[in-house]
Amino acid sequence: MIHPLSPGRKRWSPVARGVLAAAVLGAPLLAASASTPALGADPTNPTIELNAPSAVTAYTYGGGRIYSDLGFRLDVDGGPLVIWSQRAGDYKSAPTAVAKLPEGDVTLPRQKMIGKLDRFIRIRLVDRNDPDAHPVVKRRSTCIGEMSERARPDADIKNPYPTTCYYNPYSLGGVQGVPDGWAASLFGYDSGFRVKPGDYDLTVSITKGYADALGMAADARSATTHLTVLDEGECRGCRSGDERLRPNRREPNPAKGIDSLAELPPGTPVPDLRALPAFGIQVNRKGTQLQFSANVWNAGNSPMVVDGFRRDGEDIMDAYQYFLDPDGNQVAYQQVGTMEWDPRPTHMHWHFTDFATYELLNADKTRAVRSGKEAFCLANTDAVDLTVDGAEWGAYEDDLGSVCGGYETRSVREVLSAGWGDTYAQFRAGQSFPIKNLPDGTYYVRVLANPKDVLIESDTANNESLRKIHIWTDKSGKRRVTVPQVGVVNEADGIYYRR
Structure with a gap:
């Protein structure tokens, strides 16, 4: 991912403006x-x-x-x-x-x-x-x-x-x-x-x-x-x-973290992960890979905040989810797995390993193929619904100082703000399914948020999206895909491949 912190994308937060005024x-x-x-x-x-x-x-x-x-x-x-x-x-x-x-x-x-x-x-x-x-x-x-x-x-x-x-x-x-x-x-x-x-x-x-x-x-x-x-x-x-780095940092005690939604103080805002239908679906030139773009977004009234703290001498971070009160103060945390360094040319940053999974399902909804992509860097790339309770209207400029981190990073904070989603486009490594040995037929592209149920969110029943497709072979032997339209949405209008 191209580092998003670039000239012209910097602003004063309300607190910072108050500090300067003082x-x-x-x-x-x-x-x-x-x-x-x-x-x-x-x-x-x-x-x-x-x-x-x-x-x-x-x-x-x-x-x-x-x-x-x-x-x-x-x-x-x-x-x-x-x-x-x-x-x-x-x-x-x-x-x-x-x-x-x-x-x-x-x-x-x-x-x-x-x-x-x-x-x-x-x-x-x-x-x-x-x-x-x-x-x-x-x-x-x-x-x-x-x-x-x-x-x-x-x-x-x-x-x-x-x-x-x-x-x-x-x-x-x-x-x-x-x-x-x-x-x-x-x-x-x-x-x-x-x-x-x-x-x-x-x-x-x-x-x-x-x-x-x-x-x-x-x-x-x-x-x-x-x-x-x-x-x-x-x-x-x-x-x-x-x-390898020799980080100088302290992690929280995992034993003092929470284990469920019920342990949060009453009224604590909570994120809610949902998956949009896969889009930008196409077959590569060789006819061996089905490429797609996917977006997991946060419909809750709180940002999804995941921090990683690097282990001594390793390319692994211990990951923690943080919970904030309505004023943005931290009130609790829980350990939620790990982050790992992804050295592939189209990534080159830290990925959280338990955010989402991609599967290609058969017509009967059984698994045909699972994507090799199992880790993600959380970042606000697309405003999905800015009318939800707690939506952050200026989130595209938030937290750009850390985002996904470079290799030298000792700790990193990855945030998915309320109302915002994170798009991974089809040119990214892992955004595809191998189809060389799959027969022609009807399939579903399944995007599942929080697949291991390690992240605490307000609702886990809405984490899945299924996009129906048809894979077929033309008279010349070339593999092709037909993607039925979802409602009245025309994907050719306003699609921007953000990263």
């Missing part, structure tokens, strides 16, 4: 935290630590440029990290940046603009195959929180701070923030590197002025990874054993 007007900034100190306790500043995976593979595009965040994360624990940037309205002085810490405001190094923190990190790149080569050393500005993810499952479910650093030369104030229990990417989606293919030792450090001001421990200011750079034409997704 910054500009000088009002106190309040940030809820999963570990807010008890009433009367002395405030303590958060622990801030720079971490990186032991090894990362990145690919060059467009003249040697790398588009990857390289896995470097600024972990914040014990309270939020909030930074205000401001300047005088006469524009005669440089902006100032202040970290709003629990123990008091701390002035950060001098800034050039409202936006990224000027010269926040130091980068050192050493060619492993040419130890005599001069290391590449440079400093880079950073937008804290531009891309962030939960590092602890008990952290706040939403990031209340702006998810990017909007820039205008006449800006007067800006806010950057990382919630307690979250980890912020230092590079964002575009690392800005131009480097030839090879093996490198990449060291990133928080520059001294910032590290001192933020009270970072000496061993928490720097992190190093083994960076392997490949041409875009080389194997994308091929990894050796030493390229």
Whole structure:
């Protein structure tokens, strides 16, 4: 899937707008935290630590440029990290940046603009195959929180701070923030590197002025990874054993999770998964595969939220479903299986393994063939019904900072908002049935949501859709398919293959 976080698709959430207004007007900034100190306790500043995976593979595009965040994360624990940037309205002085810490405001190094923190990190790149080569050393500005993810499952479910650093030369104030229990990417989606293919030792450090001001421990200011750079034409997704991540994260105790709908607090909104009829059905040119598109959507009054937390040294994440009250606060969770890394060229992201299944049924509704696709990345691609209770009208712009995650990701949140569905188009790996050895006849394409009944939802009786088709062979021996129309729907009108 092409990463959906692209220029022009960023917005202020209502909370973020409130935070910025507080910054500009000088009002106190309040940030809820999963570990807010008890009433009367002395405030303590958060622990801030720079971490990186032991090894990362990145690919060059467009003249040697790398588009990857390289896995470097600024972990914040014990309270939020909030930074205000401001300047005088006469524009005669440089902006100032202040970290709003629990123990008091701390002035950060001098800034050039409202936006990224000027010269926040130091980068050192050493060619492993040419130890005599001069290391590449440079400093880079950073937008804290531009891309962030939960590092602890008990952290706040939403990031209340702006998810990017909007820039205008006449800006007067800006806010950057990382919630307690979250980890912020230092590079964002575009690392800005131009480097030839090879093996490198990449060291990133928080520059001294910032590290001192933020009270970072000496061993928490720097992190190093083994960076392997490949041409875009080389194997994308091929990894050796030493390229596994060493995540630094804590999972919830599965024993403390819920087991059924009845255990949720009364009135808790709940998702409701449903399957649309399969569409875009066609036979491939060789006549060996029946290709199709499918959409599973959420008709409930709550988003379907599934978080994954990576196991040490594995390409597997433990998955948890989270439940939110009407105000969006987390009230419960349950363990719901796993997520796995899918290295296939049309995927290259993390898939939840128990979301849906596809089957081709015989005329008597018995199974003829099962699709090899058994895992999915949850994302809002299509607005299916925005009139349902709790529908999220702006969901196409929600949670794009994490979505399906890259290989370097330590934790990921995948969300299917109320009223929205997730389309997988027929060109995706796994969106087909092998029909070479099937006889001509009537069949049904079955799409089943929540096949193992591991996800808690309000209704499981509406999870299935069946699309009747006819497979036949013409006089020249070519396999074909006829797909009867569903009601008055003309699939040729308004079909957009989103991913």
